[in-house]
Amino acid sequence: MFKKISIIGCGQIGSSILRDIKKKKISKKISVFDASSSVRKKIKTLKLAGKVEKNLKSTVFGSDFVILCSPVSSYKLIINSIRKSLKKNSILIDVGSVKTGVVKSIEKAINKDVSWISCHPICGAELSGPENGKQNLFKKKWCILTPSIKSKKKDIRIVKKFWIKLGSNIKVMNIKEHDRIFSITSHLPHLIAYNLVKTAMNLESRNKSNIIQFSGGGLRDFSRIAASNEIMWRDIFISNKKNLAKNIDNFIKNLNKMKKYIKNKKGSNLKNILNKTKIVRKKIILAKQDISKPDFGR
Amino acid sequence: MFKKISIIGCGQIGSSILRDIKKKKISKKISVFDASSSVRKKIKTLKLAGKVEKNLKSTVFGSDFVILCSPVSSYKLIINSIRKSLKKNSILIDVGSVKTGVVKSIEKAINKDVSWISCHPICGAELSGPENGKQNLFKKKWCILTPSIKSKKKDIRIVKKFWIKLGSNIKVMNIKEHDRIFSITSHLPHLIAYNLVKTAMNLESRNKSNIIQFSGGGLRDFSRIAASNEIMWRDIFISNKKNLAKNIDNFIKNLNKMKKYIKNKKGSNLKNILNKTKIVRKKIILAKQDISKPDFGR
Numbered sequence: 014m015f016k017k018i019s020i021i022g023c024g025q026i027g028s029s030i031l032r033d034i035k036k037k038k039i040s041k042k043i044s045v046f047d048a049s050s051s052v053r054k055k056i057k058t059l060k061l062a063g064k065v066e067k068n069l070k071s072t073v074f075g076s077d078f079v080i081l082c083s084p085v086s087s088y089k090l091i092i093n094s095i096r097k098s099l100k101k102n103s104i105l106i107d108v109g110s111v112k113t114g115v116v117k118s119i120e121k122a123i124n125k126d127v128s129w130i131s132c133h134p135i136c137g138a139e140l141s142g143p144e145n146g147k148q149n150l151f152k153k154k155w156c157i158l159t160p161s162i163k164s165k166k167k168d169i170r171i172v173k174k175f176w177i178k179l180g181s182n183i184k185v186m187n188i189k190e191h192d193r194i195f196s197i198t199s200h201l202p203h204l205i206a207y208n209l210v211k212t213a214m215n216l217e218s219r220n221k222s223n224i225i226q227f228s229g230g231g232l233r234d235f236s237r238i239a240a241s242n243e244i245m246w247r248d249i250f251i252s253n254k255k256n257l258a259k260n261i262d263n264f265i266k267n268l269n270k271m272k273k274y275i276k277n278k279k280g281s282n283l284k285n286i287l288n289k290t291k292i293v294r295k296k297i298i299l300a301k302q303d304i305s306k307p308d309f310g311r
Numbered sequence: 312m313f314k315k316i317s318i319i320g321c322g323q324i325g326s327s328i329l330r331d332i333k334k335k336k337i338s339k340k341i342s343v344f345d346a347s348s349s350v351r352k353k354i355k356t357l358k359l360a361g362k363v364e365k366n367l368k369s370t371v372f373g374s375d376f377v378i379l380c381s382p383v384s385s386y387k388l389i390i391n392s393i394r395k396s397l398k399k400n401s402i403l404i405d406v407g408s409v410k411t412g413v414v415k416s417i418e419k420a421i422n423k424d425v426s427w428i429s430c431h432p433i434c435g436a437e438l439s440g441p442e443n444g445k446q447n448l449f450k451k452k453w454c455i456l457t458p459s460i461k462s463k464k465k466d467i468r469i470v471k472k473f474w475i476k477l478g479s480n481i482k483v484m485n486i487k488e489h490d491r492i493f494s495i496t497s498h499l500p501h502l503i504a505y506n507l508v509k510t511a512m513n514l515e516s517r518n519k520s521n522i523i524q525f526s527g528g529g530l531r532d533f534s535r536i537a538a539s540n541e542i543m544w545r546d547i548f549i550s551n552k553k554n555l556a557k558n559i560d561n562f563i564k565n566l567n568k569m570k571k572y573i574k575n576k577k578g579s580n581l582k583n584i585l586n587k588t589k590i591v592r593k594k595i596i597l598a599k600q601d602i603s604k605p606d607f608g609r
Binding site: 086110135136139154155157193194195197198199200201202203204205206207208209210211212213214215216217220223224225226227228229230231232233234235236237238239240243244246247250251254257258260261263264265267268269271272275276278280283284286287288289290291293294295296297300302303 | 384408433434437452453455491492493495496497498499500501502503504505506507508509510511512513514515518521522523524525526527528529530531532533534535536537538541542544545548549552555556558559561562563565566567569570573574576578581582584585586587588589591592593594595598600601
């Protein structure tokens with residue numbers, strides 16, 4: 014139980030945390046900041062929290078738990094503004110999808126009596142804003158913790174407890190491992206989805222053919238992923254550029270191989286690859302990261 | 312109402328058609344052929360049809376409506392085997408996802424008193440086999456007709472009626488248009504999904520990192536598409552290789568551009584692209600090809 018939790022940035026993830034904190038009575042007081050006046054208005058209309066503020070310093074003032082839920086590119090400005098207002102022995106966490114650069118720079122910026130423990134809950138969807146958050150979003154989802162030098166051990170335990178209370182499974186990783194794993198499981202898939210939709214748009218405008226109407230055979234699913242928040246993903250791509258560039262190169266190498274097989278009608282080589290990727294699907298279902306029910310376009 | 316419908320190949324699509332024909336009483340007699348004994352056994356266990364046969368000629372004998380639901384690569388063998396058994400004035404259709412080569416070669420092979428009308432219902436999912444078919448699969452889905460010289464006008468009307476009875480929306484296209492549109496809305500997305508999963512597997516085996524466990528952030532959705540039937544997709548890729556090769560080249564060109572923007576931290580160029588792809592999503596929802604509900608991993 015905290016005395017005061019403050020949430021900075023109240024989009025889909027921030028507002029989902031807010032809903033859980035309120036429902037599970039995890040804090041006596043809750044303060045919410047968002048830079049956008051329309052988001053602040055929505056939070057009020059949705060009656061999600063006690064205090065909605067437009068001043069960063071007064072939001073965090075007196076908080077023992079501060080949760081950063083804004084795009085990675087906004088961290089620097091926010092930390093500069095709040096670092097002197099952070100309470101002694103308070104805990105600062107974030108929910109960002111990328112850790113390189115971010116963890117170190119906040120580590121340097123904050124006072125040593127504040128515990129900085131970077132977090133990454135693996136959830137979220139293609140729609141953003143507080144109206145698209147929901148209760149129990151984090152239930153049975155992974156939450157990755159990437160502690161820094163400024164993470165006190167007892168506080169890591171508190172942060173773990175916090176996420177467990179929200180229903181998450183916890184995994185502690187180092188920054189490098191985190192950014193390498195998520196560059197392939199999340200960052201490259203998003204980039205590829207954006208790129209596929211872009212390629213389809215080019216073709217549509219060149220041929221004046223109606224591809225939207227017939228998108229049910231695959232493109233539709235990619236368009237969902239490619240509708241994710243553009244600020245968030247711009248920041249992630251640029252922050253994790255080293256891992257991402259490597260993945261792009263490997264992806265293109267494999268794609269060119271596939272193209273060669275197709276062009277030369279190498280059916281058995283092609284079938285071999287398609288067979289192997291099927292096994293991955295089975296493993297993912299076994300790891301309970303998806304269900305086996307077929308998706309006939311919902 | 313037909314006297315006898317025969318279905319050749321009874322996987323997910325074939326068995327779904329079968330379910331609808333039976334339920335809607337579209338034919339007096341139904342005969343089903345499948346080359347696989349385990350599939351034939353499943354159809355019997357599922358009690359889907361009257362007669363399950365392992366002889367192609369006797370399956371089509373006396374049929375006024377023959378539906379080809381097997382992989383594209385099997386067409387030649389099947390047509391050679393049945394062409395002399397096809398009844399005068401009968402109608403032959405298929406449900407294949409690719410038309411180049413296929414439509415012409417059947418057109419040449421069959422007698423002129425048989426109407427050959429190639430069809431492509433836009434549905435299907437990542438699981439195959441008769442146990443994964445379902446009633447009303449074609450309801451509110453597009454069915455594309457690509458008629459040939461050997462399609463009698465009155466029979467095109469009959470085929471349209473057949474699909475309308477199954478609930479489909481009909482669109483008539485020429486072969487070239489069909490294969491160009493579906494090379495981008497369906498064939499490239501599937502190839503990309505297979506290729507992404509392959510690239511992820513390479514990384515996993517190199518780094519011994521557990522990517523399966525953390526696949527919820529995007530990779531999971533691609534793995535679903537990449538679990539589709541490998542024979543069917545091998546055939547589609549090779550049959551539509553010209554369009555596909557062009558799409559692959561455009562895709563790689565765009566991806567390299569994205570990579571350059573990321574490497575050089577060109578945030579605004581990147582955000583521009585991500586913004587535009589979002590509009591496509593809105594159009595797809597407007598065209599009722601998907602719903603706007605967020606997918607939090609189901």
